[in-house]
Amino acid sequence: MADGKTRLRVAVAGLGAIGTDVVKALDQGIEGLMLVAVSANSPDKHSGWVAELNSAPKLVPIDGLADVADIVVECAPSKLVRSIVAPVVARGKTAVVLSVGALLQNEDLVDLARAHGGQIIVPTGALIGLDAVTAAAIGTIHSAKLVTRKPVAGLVGAPHLVENNIQIEGITEPLRIFEGSARDAAKGFPANLNVAVALSLAGIGPDRTRVEIWADPTVTRNTHRIEVDSDSARFSMMIENIPSENPKTGRITALSVIACLRKLRASLRIGT
Numbered sequence: 001m002a003d004g005k006t007r008l009r010v011a012v013a014g015l016g017a018i019g020t021d022v023v024k025a026l027d028q029g030i031e032g033l034m035l036v037a038v039s040a041n042s043p044d045k046h047s048g049w050v051a052e053l054n055s056a057p058k059l060v061p062i063d064g065l066a067d068v069a070d071i072v073v074e075c076a077p078s079k080l081v082r083s084i085v086a087p088v089v090a091r092g093k094t095a096v097v098l099s100v101g102a103l104l105q106n107e108d109l110v111d112l113a114r115a116h117g118g119q120i121i122v123p124t125g126a127l128i129g130l131d132a133v134t135a136a137a138i139g140t141i142h143s144a145k146l147v148t149r150k151p152v153a154g155l156v157g158a159p160h161l162v163e164n165n166i167q168i169e170g171i172t173e174p175l176r177i178f179e180g181s182a183r184d185a186a187k188g189f190p191a192n193l194n195v196a197v198a199l200s201l202a203g204i205g206p207d208r209t210r211v212e213i214w215a216d217p218t219v220t221r222n223t224h225r226i227e228v229d230s231d232s233a234r235f236s237m238m239i240e241n242i243p244s245e246n247p248k249t250g251r252i253t254a255l256s257v258i259a260c261l262r263k264l265r266a267s268l269r270i271g272t
């Protein structure tokens with residue numbers, strides 16, 4: 001549990017575009033939290049800068065994180081979600097999950113958390129407006145839709161494109177490459193459309209949430225527009241994300257995680 005000063009111990013799994021920024025923010029200090037451990041695929045690559053952090057977190061394999069932390073932040077490839085999250089929630093601890101698309105294939109993790117008093121937190125991440133969506137979902141949401149436009153570099157290699165032999169390299173005009181449910185979007189674009197699943201889990205679920213994906217050579221930003229109609233409000237919102245060093249991931253994603261961590265123990269908490 002928390003240390004003597006009641007600071008919660010935090011570990012970060014995955015030191016890529018998101019994890020590196022989250023680790024640095026934790027090291028700079030977040031009220032009520034302390035960085036204790038990180039996991040990397042190639043620890044040697046990271047040992048230098050990690051050792052220079054003020055908090056000097058331990059480098060441990062992902063299966064050791066639940067032993068040393070109260071909160072584990074998953075920022076790793078989606079195939080690792082189960083091995084990172086299951087031991088955490090089974091000990092009644094908190095997992096912050098970024099690879100939210102993978103939760104659809106691992107829905108029992110939520111049952112595991114419920115059974116053991118753990119919690120899975122999905123930050124708004126690269127999206128916008130989940131506060132309004134969760135509020136509207138207390139009433140009745142009639143429809144929810146996401147339209148995503150990404151530069152080609154943010155989509156190449158996605159299984160949906162490979163399996164359907166859809167060529168997007170060299171296109172000169174926007175091309176709609178997918179239309180369907182959030183569930184199918186997550187299967188076809190596991191590293192590119194976490195936002196679709198986040199929207200669906202906040203609202204009306206992965207089968208009723210509609211998704212359109214465009215490969216768009218005219219945009220430089222990962223652009224997401226949500227359109228929601230409910231018995232309390234109708235709203236549409238758009239976010240244009242500047243890609244991070246990983247072109248699939250918007251820069252704001254790491255900032256959303258940091259904001260989410262700040263809220264955990266903040267004296268003043270704004271927003272749902």
Ligand SMILES: NC(=O)C1=CN([C@@H]2O[C@H](COP(=O)(O)OP(=O)(O)OC[C@H]3O[C@@H](n4cnc5c(N)ncnc54)[C@H](O)[C@@H]3O)[C@@H](O)[C@H]2O)C=CC1
Pocket residue numbers: 013014015016017018019039040041042062074075076077078080097098099100124125126127190191192194195198246248249250253
């Ligand atoms: N919820 C959201 O809004 C968003 C979610 N994402 C998702 O978040 C996850 C992380 O994204 P990025 O940081 O951009 O990815 P990234 O590819 O930049 O970083 C992932 C890191 O995990 C490391 N890794 C691989 N195997 C590991 C292991 N066994 N142990 C520890 N580390 C390991 C990789 O070496 C890499 O450094 C991805 O699944 C991505 O799809 C990305 C953007 C938005």
Ligand SMILES: O=C([O-])CC(=O)C(=O)O
Pocket residue numbers: 126191192193194195196222223241248249250251253
């Ligand atoms: O949802 C994702 O996986 C990433 C994304 O679209 C973004 O960062 O804009």
